[in-house]
Amino acid sequence: MAQEIWFSPLALAVLGLCVGSFLNVVAHRLPVMLEREWWLDVADNQLGDAEAWRRVSGQKGAPPPAFAQSAQAIAKSLEALPALSLARPRSRCPHCGHVLRWHENLPLLGWLRLKGRCAACGGAISKRYPIVELITGLLFAACGWKFGAQPQTLVWCAAVALMVAMALIDLDTTYLPDDLTLPLIGLGLLGAGMGWTGTTLESAAWGAFAGYGALWLLAYSYKKLRGVEGMGEGDFKLLAGLGALLGWQLLPSIVLLASAVGAVVGLALIAFGGHKREVPIPFGPYLVGGGLAAMFFGQALTQLWFPGL
Numbered sequence: 001m002a003q004e005i006w007f008s009p010l011a012l013a014v015l016g017l018c019v020g021s022f023l024n025v026v027a028h029r030l031p032v033m034l035e036r037e038w039w040l041d042v043a044d045n046q047l048g049d050a051e052a053w054r055r056v057s058g059q060k061g062a063p064p065p066a067f068a069q070s071a072q073a074i075a076k077s078l079e080a081l082p083a084l085s086l087a088r089p090r091s092r093c094p095h096c097g098h099v100l101r102w103h104e105n106l107p108l109l110g111w112l113r114l115k116g117r118c119a120a121c122g123g124a125i126s127k128r129y130p131i132v133e134l135i136t137g138l139l140f141a142a143c144g145w146k147f148g149a150q151p152q153t154l155v156w157c158a159a160v161a162l163m164v165a166m167a168l169i170d171l172d173t174t175y176l177p178d179d180l181t182l183p184l185i186g187l188g189l190l191g192a193g194m195g196w197t198g199t200t201l202e203s204a205a206w207g208a209f210a211g212y213g214a215l216w217l218l219a220y221s222y223k224k225l226r227g228v229e230g231m232g233e234g235d236f237k238l239l240a241g242l243g244a245l246l247g248w249q250l251l252p253s254i255v256l257l258a259s260a261v262g263a264v265v266g267l268a269l270i271a272f273g274g275h276k277r278e279v280p281i282p283f284g285p286y287l288v289g290g291g292l293a294a295m296f297f298g299q300a301l302t303q304l305w306f307p308g309l
């Protein structure tokens with residue numbers, strides 16, 4: 001009985017609101033944290049790497065002395081920046097720097113009580129924060145309904161959280177970090193191996209393999225035909241994760257749903273939004289949408305493509 005309360009859709013909705021609040025922080029900070037890491041890597045390794053310089057320039061000898069000075073300057077500037085992690089610093093108003101008090105930071109309620117304005121300066125707080133919290137809460141509740149009031153449902157909630165974070169970051173940066181795509185693959189394989197997701201380990205392994213391979217092949221052909229990059233490696237890994245989670249049988253549904261929605265939104269953007277056709281539209285959010293649809297309605301869809309499976 002106790003278990004049914006803790007994993008009920010209502011309890012999961014509350015958990016989802018809180019997780020959504022954290023995902024807002026992840027979407028905001030993870031890309032910056034990763035970019036800092038790249039800069040540091042360039043300063044610490046790339047600029048002093050004689051072997052790399054030889055490959056790039058075709059010239060023998062050490063990199064120009066200015067490289068070492070630049071590396072030092074970059075490293076020093078990065079070290080001087082205030083520390084940034086998912087836990088620190090505390091959330092602030094982007095306009096005035098006001099540190100949010102706990103009741104202002106409550107998921108959804110904080111924003112509603114403040115009517116979308118900072119308590120200190122009255123500056124607007126983006127609607128995206130409460131929307132992400134609400135969507136995550138609803139998706140967690142939907143997991144409770146679909147997969148039952150049991151601990152295993154948390155695996156699906158974790159997958160949803162990773163997917164929401166990926167969709168947001170891909171929208172913002174057109175980049176899908178390994179820090180999110182690889183855990184989804186791991187979660188899918190682990191969940192299958194432990195019997196938590198109901199996907200057999202065989203289906204999950206083939207799902208990961210075929211998910212990556214199918215998009216890789218599609219992107220490769222597209223590049224050969226059109227001479228431009230259509231999708232990135234992050235998209236391959238995301239579909240690998242969805243394949244590991246849901247099994248290879250659902251891959252066609254995911255890709256078809258993602259492409260259909262992507263095509264409609266993409267054409268609308270080009271037609272009405274003044275979107276240039278050459279600018280890549282991130283595919284990650286559509287894959288996430290296709291993955292979520294397949295998660296909740298997949299069995300019925302699979303019957304369409306593979307009757308009897």
Ligand SMILES: [Zn+2]
Nearest residue numbers: 093096118121
């Ligand atoms: Zn403010």
